[in-house]
Amino acid sequence: MAEINRDKLLDVYTRTMKVNRTDEKFRELLMQGKVAVMYYCVRGQELVSAAAMAALQDDDYVVCTYRGQGEQTAKGIPIEKWWGECLGKATGTCKGKGGTMHITDPDTGIMVTTGVVGSGLPIANGLAMASQNNGDGKVTLVSFGDGAANIGGFHEAMNMAQLYKLPVVFLCQNNRYGEHTAYADHTDSPDISSRAAGYGMKGVKVDGNDVNAVYPAMEEAVEHARSGKGPVLVEAMCYRMMGHFFGSDFSYMPAEHLAEMAEEDPLPKLRQVMLERQFTEEELDAIVAGIDAEIDAAVQHALDAPLPDTDEIYKDVLEETA
Amino acid sequence: MAEITMTEALNKAIDEAMAEDDSVFCLGEDVAAKQGGGVFKITSGLSEKYGENRIRATPISETAIIGAAVGAALAGQRPIAEIMLMNFVGVCMDQIVNHAAKLRFMSGGQTPCPIVIRTTTGVGVGFGGQHSDMLEAWFAHVAGMHVVTPSNAADARGLMRSAIDANDPVVFIENILCYGLKAEDPGPGYRVPLGKAAVPKEGNDISLITYGRTVLDALEVATDLEKEGISVEVVDLRTIAPYDEATVLASVKKTGRALTLHEAVRPFGTGAEIAANIQEKCWDSLKGPVRRVGGTFSAVPFATHLEQAWIPNKEEIVGQIKASVGKA
Numbered sequence: 229m230a231e232i233n234r235d236k237l238l239d240v241y242t243r244t245m246k247v248n249r250t251d252e253k254f255r256e257l258l259m260q261g262k263v264a265v266m267y268y269c270v271r272g273q274e275l276v277s278a279a280a281m282a283a284l285q286d287d288d289y290v291v292c293t294y295r296g297q298g299e300q301t302a303k304g305i306p307i308e309k310w311w312g313e314c315l316g317k318a319t320g321t322c323k324g325k326g327g328t329m330h331i332t333d334p335d336t337g338i339m340v341t342t343g344v345v346g347s348g349l350p351i352a353n354g355l356a357m358a359s360q361n362n363g364d365g366k367v368t369l370v371s372f373g374d375g376a377a378n379i380g381g382f383h384e385a386m387n388m389a390q391l392y393k394l395p396v397v398f399l400c401q402n403n404r405y406g407e408h409t410a411y412a413d414h415t416d417s418p419d420i421s422s423r424a425a426g427y428g429m430k431g432v433k434v435d436g437n438d439v440n441a442v443y444p445a446m447e448e449a450v451e452h453a454r455s456g457k458g459p460v461l462v463e464a465m466c467y468r469m470m471g472h473f474f475g476s477d478f479s480y481m482p483a484e485h486l487a488e489m490a491e492e493d494p495l496p497k498l499r500q501v502m503l504e505r506q507f508t509e510e511e512l513d514a515i516v517a518g519i520d521a522e523i524d525a526a527v528q529h530a531l532d533a534p535l536p537d538t539d540e541i542y543k544d545v546l547e548e549t550a
Numbered sequence: 551m552a553e554i555t556m557t558e559a560l561n562k563a564i565d566e567a568m569a570e571d572d573s574v575f576c577l578g579e580d581v582a583a584k585q586g587g588g589v590f591k592i593t594s595g596l597s598e599k600y601g602e603n604r605i606r607a608t609p610i611s612e613t614a615i616i617g618a619a620v621g622a623a624l625a626g627q628r629p630i631a632e633i634m635l636m637n638f639v640g641v642c643m644d645q646i647v648n649h650a651a652k653l654r655f656m657s658g659g660q661t662p663c664p665i666v667i668r669t670t671t672g673v674g675v676g677f678g679g680q681h682s683d684m685l686e687a688w689f690a691h692v693a694g695m696h697v698v699t700p701s702n703a704a705d706a707r708g709l710m711r712s713a714i715d716a717n718d719p720v721v722f723i724e725n726i727l728c729y730g731l732k733a734e735d736p737g738p739g740y741r742v743p744l745g746k747a748a749v750p751k752e753g754n755d756i757s758l759i760t761y762g763r764t765v766l767d768a769l770e771v772a773t774d775l776e777k778e779g780i781s782v783e784v785v786d787l788r789t790i791a792p793y794d795e796a797t798v799l800a801s802v803k804k805t806g807r808a809l810t811l812h813e814a815v816r817p818f819g820t821g822a823e824i825a826a827n828i829q830e831k832c833w834d835s836l837k838g839p840v841r842r843v844g845g846t847f848s849a850v851p852f853a854t855h856l857e858q859a860w861i862p863n864k865e866e867i868v869g870q871i872k873a874s875v876g877k878a
Contacts, residue, residue, distance in 0.1 A: 324658075334624075340661070388614040392606070544655045
């Protein structure tokens with residue numbers, strides 16, 4: 229496989245660190261008690277989200293889940309609005325009415341963030357159907373976990389997408405846990421990607437901790453979908469390095485799993501690849517410092533921002549008509 | 551003047567909306583020519599005219615159908631999704647309730663979801679427990695959507711156009727027994743606004759508030775009782791939710807009595823909500839309690855005589871009206 233273009237590699241690195249630093253900051257604020265909201269950590273899955281978003285065009289559509297911080301920030305959502313929403317402020321993407329589990333920003337293609345496992349797949353088909361109907365050339369990428377592969381909507385959506393050759397990429401971030409249940413305790417088949425064959429669909433399984441595996445796979449899947457050949461199911465193997473949500477117990481994860489997870493951490497591996505490709509420590513640190521400064525400013529903006537008016541509970545229910 | 555059936559009215563409304571606006575498309579089971587144009591022929595002739603992308607025959611996958619409609623709507627299309635029979639909404643409630651109805655609100659107004667969910671149902675056809683229910687109350691209880699049902703062919707044409715125009719999800723309930731009803735064709739472009747009730751018969755003694763197929767029962771009862779000197783005003787809601795409260799309350803303030811009537815089971819039905827609202831807002835005008843008639847609180851039975859015993863009948867409606875006006 230050809231080496232990833234150096235500019236693209238830097239792009240993936242920058243997006244990965246944006247996701248990671250956002251996650252670190254969120255956990256820090258929660259630990260300090262400065263915010264008290266539901267947050268689904270993405271530690272361990274940063275690279276998968278970043279690679280996927282880097283493979284898309286700016287105007288492509290994304291559907292993600294409550295563990296969607298990675299897709300949202302890596303796609304380029306304005307972070308002041310993102311933090312505003314997470315803190316329930318009037319300045320948020322959804323005026324504080326959606327929250328961490330329902331971030332929406334059509335301007336950057338973040339069309340739906342669903343809080344219901346597996347519900348994003350059928351909706352992604354619809355976005356792609358619109359693109360097929362109007363010929364706008366967009367691809368829709370829907371992200372979900374291994375847990376979502378066992379809900380009915382997954383099956384219905386995969387079959388329909390392949391039937392119509394919809395321009396969709398189904399990205400299964402197999403983080404080896406569905407909520408608190410280990411993969412082997414919810415699924416007997418060795419992988420999710422092999423199910424694609426059952427729908428006549430292209431399926432690939434990649435190491436989500438290795439940029440040289442996951443980025444080219446995402447690029448190829450997006451290209452396949454955009455060219456009209458139909459959907460692709462990409463299963464990116466990764467680890468959820470924290471509990472299901474922030475603060476939830478994960479002592480149930482066996483010691484061997486934790487050791488394996490530490491070994492496979494995508495961040496040190498990515499940094500190693502960057503150094504091998506002649507980026508310097510200083511360059512990489514400067515990128516992170518720049519991201520941190522932006523995040524700090526966005527967090528402060530969100531903390532200082534006004535709360536939504538209570539009248540908002542009556543608004544946006546139905547279209548206001550005179 | 552030309553007459554049309556409700557089937558033709560719905561077909562014409564969809565046809566003209568598709569001709570006017572490229573973003574309108576239909577999806578659902580069996581809807582294209584290859585499958586015969588839908589089990590009740592509502593989309594008959596349309597795939598020939600608009601192609602199979604705009605009349606998309608789908609697998610039997612209700613969750614995928616509504617999910618696709620939601621996604622397409624977010625991308626600026628105006629899908630008309632067919633759920634063949636109303637009971638099958640049980641398969642796709644997550645997409646309707648958690649997504650279609652809530653995405654406008656949860657996104658702070660950024661992603662309205664203009665979809666029409668067409669579905670049909672009806673007691674009296676012999677379809678038994680899983681193909682007959684009126685489930686409008688399930689949707690009336692959810693913020694963020696309109697629930698509509700026509701009682702005649704002209705309204706069907708006008709309500710369908712307004713449903714397609716609406717920038718929010720509309721659950722559009724058809725009744726199998728009403729498809730053959732004929733009315734004078736109101737013609738192209740005709741619209742009946744959502745949220746606006748009709749008063750097909752005026753009266754002074756009691757307001758009979760209903761919608762859909764039972765409007766026919768209501769009108770027959772009203773005609774019969776006229777001969778006995780009881781003047782019944784029939785209110786056809788047309789839009790069940792959010793309903794035309796002004797018309798309902800004005801009628802009850804005039805008559806002083808009210809009876810709600812629906813084919814759906816009585817407990818926790820829409821009649822209960824309307825009755826409670828009337829009692830809160832028309833107390834001083836009321837001459838007696840608001841009464842309710844609805845289906846029996848059991849599954850819809852199969853055998854014809856059981857089905858007829860199950861469904862609200864004219865005797866029951868007459869009995870409740872006479873009890874209300876004190877002529878029992």
